[in-house]
Amino acid sequence: MDALSRRTLLKGLSAAAVAGAAGSALGCSAKTTTGTSGRIGADILPTFAQAGNAEPALKSASPLGMSGYFEYPPNPVASVSKPPLSGGQISALTYTFDPVAPGKSDNPLWQEVDKRLGGKLDITYAPAADYAQRFATTVAGGDLPDVVSIYGSVQQLPALLKAKFTDLTEYLSGDAVKDYPNLAGLSTDAWRKTVYGNALWGVPIARVPIPSVAWIRADLVAGTGLPAQPKDIGEFKALLKGLTNERKSRWACGDPGSTLTMIAASLGIPGSWSEDGGKFTSNIELEQYEKALADTRELADAGVFHPDGLVASNNQRNDWFTNGTTPIVFGGYAGWSKYEMWGAEVPGFKLGSLPMFGYDAASKPVHPRGSAAQAFTAVTQADPDRVREVLRVLDWLAAPFGSSEYLLRNFGIEGQTFRFEGKDPIVNSRGQNLRLVPFGYVAGPTLAIYDPGRRDVAQARFDYQEAALPILAPDPTQGLYSETDAAKGLQLGKDLTDTRNGILAGRAPVSSWKAAVTKWRNGGGDKIRAEFEQAFSEAGPK
Amino acid sequence: MTGLLETTAERRARRNRRPASDDRPAWMGRQPHWATAARGGLLTVACLAVIVPFVAVVMTSLAPQRDISARGGLVLFTSDPSLAAYRAVLSGGVVTRALSVSVVVTAVGTVLSLACTIMLAYALSRPGSLLHKPILLMTLFTLLFNPGMIPMYLIVKQLGLIDNLAALILPVVVNAFNVIVMRSFFLELPGELTESAKIDGAGELRILTSVVLPLSKAVVAVVGLFYAVAYWNAFFSALLYLPSPEKWPLQLVLRTFVVNQTPLGTDELSAATESLPPQASIQMAILVMSVIPILIIYPFIQKHFSKGLLIGAVKG
Numbered sequence: 001m002d003a004l005s006r007r008t009l010l011k012g013l014s015a016a017a018v019a020g021a022a023g024s025a026l027g028c029s030a031k032t033t034t035g036t037s038g039r040i041g042a043d044i045l046p047t048f049a050q051a052g053n054a055e056p057a058l059k060s061a062s063p064l065g066m067s068g069y070f071e072y073p074p075n076p077v078a079s080v081s082k083p084p085l086s087g088g089q090i091s092a093l094t095y096t097f098d099p100v101a102p103g104k105s106d107n108p109l110w111q112e113v114d115k116r117l118g119g120k121l122d123i124t125y126a127p128a129a130d131y132a133q134r135f136a137t138t139v140a141g142g143d144l145p146d147v148v149s150i151y152g153s154v155q156q157l158p159a160l161l162k163a164k165f166t167d168l169t170e171y172l173s174g175d176a177v178k179d180y181p182n183l184a185g186l187s188t189d190a191w192r193k194t195v196y197g198n199a200l201w202g203v204p205i206a207r208v209p210i211p212s213v214a215w216i217r218a219d220l221v222a223g224t225g226l227p228a229q230p231k232d233i234g235e236f237k238a239l240l241k242g243l244t245n246e247r248k249s250r251w252a253c254g255d256p257g258s259t260l261t262m263i264a265a266s267l268g269i270p271g272s273w274s275e276d277g278g279k280f281t282s283n284i285e286l287e288q289y290e291k292a293l294a295d296t297r298e299l300a301d302a303g304v305f306h307p308d309g310l311v312a313s314n315n316q317r318n319d320w321f322t323n324g325t326t327p328i329v330f331g332g333y334a335g336w337s338k339y340e341m342w343g344a345e346v347p348g349f350k351l352g353s354l355p356m357f358g359y360d361a362a363s364k365p366v367h368p369r370g371s372a373a374q375a376f377t378a379v380t381q382a383d384p385d386r387v388r389e390v391l392r393v394l395d396w397l398a399a400p401f402g403s404s405e406y407l408l409r410n411f412g413i414e415g416q417t418f419r420f421e422g423k424d425p426i427v428n429s430r431g432q433n434l435r436l437v438p439f440g441y442v443a444g445p446t447l448a449i450y451d452p453g454r455r456d457v458a459q460a461r462f463d464y465q466e467a468a469l470p471i472l473a474p475d476p477t478q479g480l481y482s483e484t485d486a487a488k489g490l491q492l493g494k495d496l497t498d499t500r501n502g503i504l505a506g507r508a509p510v511s512s513w514k515a516a517v518t519k520w521r522n523g524g525g526d527k528i529r530a531e532f533e534q535a536f537s538e539a540g541p542k
Numbered sequence: 543m544t545g546l547l548e549t550t551a552e553r554r555a556r557r558n559r560r561p562a563s564d565d566r567p568a569w570m571g572r573q574p575h576w577a578t579a580a581r582g583g584l585l586t587v588a589c590l591a592v593i594v595p596f597v598a599v600v601m602t603s604l605a606p607q608r609d610i611s612a613r614g615g616l617v618l619f620t621s622d623p624s625l626a627a628y629r630a631v632l633s634g635g636v637v638t639r640a641l642s643v644s645v646v647v648t649a650v651g652t653v654l655s656l657a658c659t660i661m662l663a664y665a666l667s668r669p670g671s672l673l674h675k676p677i678l679l680m681t682l683f684t685l686l687f688n689p690g691m692i693p694m695y696l697i698v699k700q701l702g703l704i705d706n707l708a709a710l711i712l713p714v715v716v717n718a719f720n721v722i723v724m725r726s727f728f729l730e731l732p733g734e735l736t737e738s739a740k741i742d743g744a745g746e747l748r749i750l751t752s753v754v755l756p757l758s759k760a761v762v763a764v765v766g767l768f769y770a771v772a773y774w775n776a777f778f779s780a781l782l783y784l785p786s787p788e789k790w791p792l793q794l795v796l797r798t799f800v801v802n803q804t805p806l807g808t809d810e811l812s813a814a815t816e817s818l819p820p821q822a823s824i825q826m827a828i829l830v831m832s833v834i835p836i837l838i839i840y841p842f843i844q845k846h847f848s849k850g851l852l853i854g855a856v857k858g
Contacts, residue, residue, distance in 0.1 A: 093785075099798045100636045103788035124785035127798050130778075137695040137782050141704075315821060322611040345608040433634030 041195035041479050041539070044169050046177035051185025051445065052079060054402025058449065058462040062469040063187050064372060066208055068449035068462040071423040073402035079182055080399065083118025084392035091122045091145035093138060094441045095131040095375070101436035109412040109434040116408065117396060125438050128152075139164065144380045146390050149441060150202060151375035155486050158196045165378040166387050168200045179388075180395035186446060189372035195479040198539060202376035203394050206446045210333040210468050211370030214262055217327040218352030228352065233266060233295065233359045240304040243327050251326050254306035254317040256296060256504045257497075258330035264292040265366050266359040271475030273529075278537055280476065280529045284496060284517055294510045297503055310501050322346060328354070336461050337451055353464055356471060366473035377443055394443035401448035409439050424452040480539065482531035488524045496520055594618070603627050603826035610822045627823035631831070636787075637795055643707065644774060644792040645835075651711040651773040656766050658716050663724035664750050685718045691782070698783055709783035710776060710791065717772070720765045727761040728754060763846030771836065796828045 048063055054076075058068030104110045104122075114120050124145070126134035132152050138144065144164060154160065170176065177184045183203060190206035221228045226243065230236040240252035240259075253259055267288040273280050283289055299305070306312065306326050314331070321329035322342045331339065336351075343349035358365045379390050399405035407425065411418040417431025427435065449465075451457040482489075499516035502508040517525075573581075598616040604623035631637055665671050666678050689697075694713060703709040731754060739749045755762065777794040784790060 096798070100640075100787045100790065100795050102634050102636055103786065105788075106635065125787065126781055130781050130797075133691060133778075134781060137692055140692045141695060141699050319611055319822075323613075342607060342611060345606070346611065429633060433636070 041192055041198060041200075044173040044195070044198060044200060045188050045191050046172045046184060046186075046200075047175050048186075048188050049178065049181065049184040051182045051398075052400035052402050053077075054400070056448075058459070060462075060469070061466060064189055064208060065465050065469055066447050066449045066462075067401075068458050069401065070455050070458060071452070072407075072420075072425055072450070074423055076402055076404040076407050078399075079403040079405060080392075080396050083116060084396045085117050085119025085389065087119055088389065089120040089122065090117075090147070090390060090393050092124070092147045092149075092377075092442045093134070093145045094123060094125050094149040094377070094438050095128040095151050096125045096436075096438035096441060097128050098436045098438065101438075102433055107434050107437065109408070109417060109431070110437050112408060112413055113437075113439070116405070117393060121393065123438060123442060125441070146382070146386075147377050147379055147394070147442060149205075149375050150378050151441075153486050153490065156483065157486065158481055161196055161201045161378065164381060165201060166381050168194075168202065168379060168387070168391075171384075171387060171391060172200050172203075180391055182395045182398040182400060182445060183391070183443075185400055186398065187372060189478075190446075191373075192479045193371065193373035194376045196481055202378040203391075203398070203443050204373035204376045205441060205444060206372060207370065207374050208333065208447065208465060208469075209370040209372045209472060210465060211368050212258065212261075212330045213333050213336075213464065214258075214354035215321065215329050215331055215339060216352045216354050217321065217324060217350065219348045219350040220324060220327040221352070222350075229355060230357050232357060232361070233263065236263075236266075236357060237295075237299060240299055240328070241302055244302075244304045246303060249325060251306040251309070252304040253328040253330075254309045254312055254320045254326040255330050256300055256305045256309050257500065259299065259305070260292055260296040260500070260504070261368060262330070262354075262356075263295050263359070264289055265368050265473065266357055266363065267292055268359075268364045268366055269473070270366065271369050271473040271477075273475065273477050273532065275476035275536065278533060280532050280536070282525060282529070284520070290510065290513055293500070293503060293513055297506075297510055300504050300506065305504075310505055318342065322349075333461075333464070337454070337457060340454070340457055351460075353460070355464075355467055365471065367468040367471045369472040369475055375441065397439055397443035398445045400445040401450065406445065410435060426452070476536065477532055480532050480535040482528045482535065484524050484527045484531055489528065492520055492524050492528075495523070599826045599829050603823050603830050605823055607823075616822070627827035628831075631796075631799060631824060631827055637792065637831075639788065640790055640792040640795040643789060647707060647710050647791055648770055648773040651715070652766055652770045654711060655715050655717070655720075655769040655773075656762065659720050659724055659765060659769075660750070660755070660762070662716060663721050664728055664746075664754060666721070667725045667728035668746070681716075681718045681721055685722075695782055704783055705785050705789065707784075707789060710773070710779050713779065714772070714776070717769070720768055724758075724761055724765055727758055731757055760846045763843045767843055770839070774835065793832065796832060799828055800825050 054069070054073035056067030057070045060067055101107065101110075104114075110121075122145075128151065131149070132154075135148070135151070135154070138148070139160065148165070150157070150161075172180070172183065186204055186206045189209065190204035191200065193204050194200050194202040216228070218228065221239075221243070224242060226239050227235040228239075230239050243252035244250060264283070269283050269286055269288050269292070271283065273282055275281075306320060308316075312320075317326070317329050318331065318339070320326040321331075321339070323346070339351050343351060356365045356367050377394060379387055382390070396405060397409070399409075411425040411427055412431045412435055414420070414425075417434055418425045418427045420426070449458050449461050451461070496516055499508070499513065503510055503513060598618055601620055601623075602610065602617045604625070604627070605617040605620040606622055606624060606626075609617045609620045609622070662677075662681070666674060666681070668674075698704060698709050698713060701712075703712065735753055735757075736749050739753045744752065775793055777791065777797055780789075780791050780794045787795075
């Protein structure tokens with residue numbers, strides 16, 4: 001699977017991807033700040049209330065955004081006053097992106113978490129890539145733990161939620177969420193990802209919905225006279241062509257697919273789907289999309305892409321970026337500090353980002369939208385008191401940046417796993433192992449921008465976020481479920497990706513795109529559309 | 543083949559007796575220099591094709607980020623080797639614990655599998671043993687149809703094996719393919735041997751242990767190796783049947799380093815990111831670590847392995 005559809009699966013970047021259909025209902029990008037999807041779950045969503053009292057150095061203008069901190073807030077206090085458990089036990093099944101953590105008996109950090117919870121938190125987990133299988137067998141086996149992560153594409157999800165999990169609407173809807181102040185601090189958009197059939201089914205793992213950023217080697221562009229911040233498609237093309245020098249084995253970029261996404265966004269093409277009066281249109285059906293495709297093909301013909309660009313892995317592309325083979329790379333917003341880390345040993349390395357530009361003076365560009373929630377944590381059916389107890393534990397885990405709970409979960413115990421250098425907690429090698437327990441994928445707060453000792457990095461991350469959030473592409477499918485999408489979306493998306501790659505590789509003419517779209521429509525695209533439209537009309541105000 | 547057996551002195555004597563121009567067959571004659579050179583060149587290329595990737599793997603596992611970035615992936619030589627990747631993988635004790643789990647599962651599993659397979663294959667190779675045909679058919683049937691993930695899980699669960707290391711062994715204790723290989727080997731042993739043992743008063747168990755098995759070392763070694771490698775490499779059953787990560791075998795633990803971090807790229811800033819050495823080094827260090835045990839065992843059973851594969855090759 002190529003990087004594009006992988007990313008689509010991973011975080012629902014279907015907005016940006018060619019595969020309009022590839023995202024699962026869970027993964028489909030979502031619309032928040034304004035407009036269309038406001039009506040989905042409008043009467044049941046929890047009321048937002050800022051959690052925590054640590055005053056950020058950089059405060060986001062959007063509830064979706066991360067706050068920025070230059071140093072760890074002094075004197076962290078507990079955000080939850082009394083332990084959520086009284087001697088009981090909570091079991092959880094979740095996923096992780098980290099290596100295996102030492103088990104509880106060898107892990108004082110985990111033991112300390114148990115102590116402060118006032119009971120036992122037992123977590124079993126699987127690597128994120130294998131989670132679907134683990135989830136499927138656990139559900140089939142019948143005995144579910146108290147909380148289960150719903151991550152990735154799950155077929156028949158609404159029916160499954162109804163059969164096995166707790167409808168959390170009465171516990172969390174509206175002002176009821178105030179009983180769990182840390183959960184109230186999660187963005188409304190993230191909560192919307194847990195809505196199925198006008199009910200709340202879980203606690204979201206919130207993320208900033210900025211999927212990918214066009215990174216640029218500022219040091220390599222400086223002094224070339226090229227437009228480092230292109231204002232329109234002409235300047236963008238000039239930049240790519242100017243950076244390419246095949247004789248010196250340098251190409252502007254190693255990722256034609258993401259370049260296409262960026263050009264499409266410059267034309268203002270909305271997320272994976274757009275909605276107008278209840279009618280849904282996929283981005284790939286739009287004429288502008290074909291225009292973006294033709295522009296990218298033109299760039300490909302001009303040789304600005306690395307010859308292996310279409311088949312490279314993201315790791316490879318990141319290496320090309322670091323060693324200067326391709327001065328532009330499309331990578332996750334979360335990777336900011338990773339690029340800085342990789343580039344630290346490269347002389348002169350300076351990281352920059354390309355802000356979103358409009359195709360021409362008339363177009364209103366969008367920024368590709370990711371998912372406001374990576375997954376959500378559902379609560380297995382239980383009596384109301386037990387559900388409340390479980391939610392209190394999730395609330396404890398979601399304690400925000402700056403609280404003492406957060407300090408414990410992420411850095412551990414002072415003296416044992418970390419020590420303060422100035423005001424910043426620095427984890428030692430033991431702590432780096434012990435803290436790999438995936439607490440954060442069971443429940444966690446909105447993330448924070450915090451790069452100890454790198455004020456410039458924190459500021460740059462924050463500035464990018466503030467510029468991108470207001471122009472995120474809309475996505476009306478948020479909170480809507482399509483069974484066909486969950487079952488066949490990935491395969492349909494892959495077929496489209498194959499056609500797209502054929503065009504970008506010069507094997508097929510741009511005009512062949514229309515046939516691929518027709519095939520997609522007949523193969524299931526139209527059915528997905530119909531299901532979304534029906535779900536949309538059912539979800540509307542009654 | 544005679545050329546290999548005679549000593550240099552004998553060969554020289556033979557050459558002296560028979561001038562090069564005589565009519566001996568071509569393969570016994572002296573090779574022209576260009577042919578020797580060509581053969582040497584070919585063998586060198588073949589050796590390099592095997593050795594260079596291995597060197598690249600080892601070197602990359604030792605290389606710092608600077609070298610990996612500069613090369614854009616695999617590194618053939620690093621001037622600044624470090625064991626950081628190995629240290630990162632081995633720190634925390636998780637990998638060492640997983641290593642012991644893997645060793646135990648592989649050892650116990652291989653012994654158990656061999657015992658069951660030998661007994662089943664022997665019984666099926668004896669004409670007229672009880673229910674011989676239906677059992678053989680059932681065994682063959684499993685070659686064609688696989689039960690699938692969820693039915694397997696349900697069976698394992700009903701047997702109470704969830705979170706038990708036995709779940710890594712019992713569901714795969716007998717492999718039909720290996721049974722077939724071993725049975726065909728037993729069938730090729732001359733019937734006279736077992737008959738004469740019978741005349742001497744040996745029972746079936748005695749025949750198996752004293753006559754058949756000593757003659758079957760080669761196939762036992764091969765099948766044993768098949769089983770051992772399968773147990774060593776298995777990670778998926780552990781993923782499904784063992785909820786506690788403390789019980790995970792080496793391959794699954796190593797997988798969390800490779801699979802989790804690789805596609806992740808820059809999509810999620812994970813807790814491990816800042817602490818880990820370059821991803822490529824980690825992957826290669828893991829590769830080296832998972833290959834070493836097999837490399838240690840292989841020389842000891844290699845002779846049986848090649849023999850076992852060739853057995854039957856000239857018997858038609």
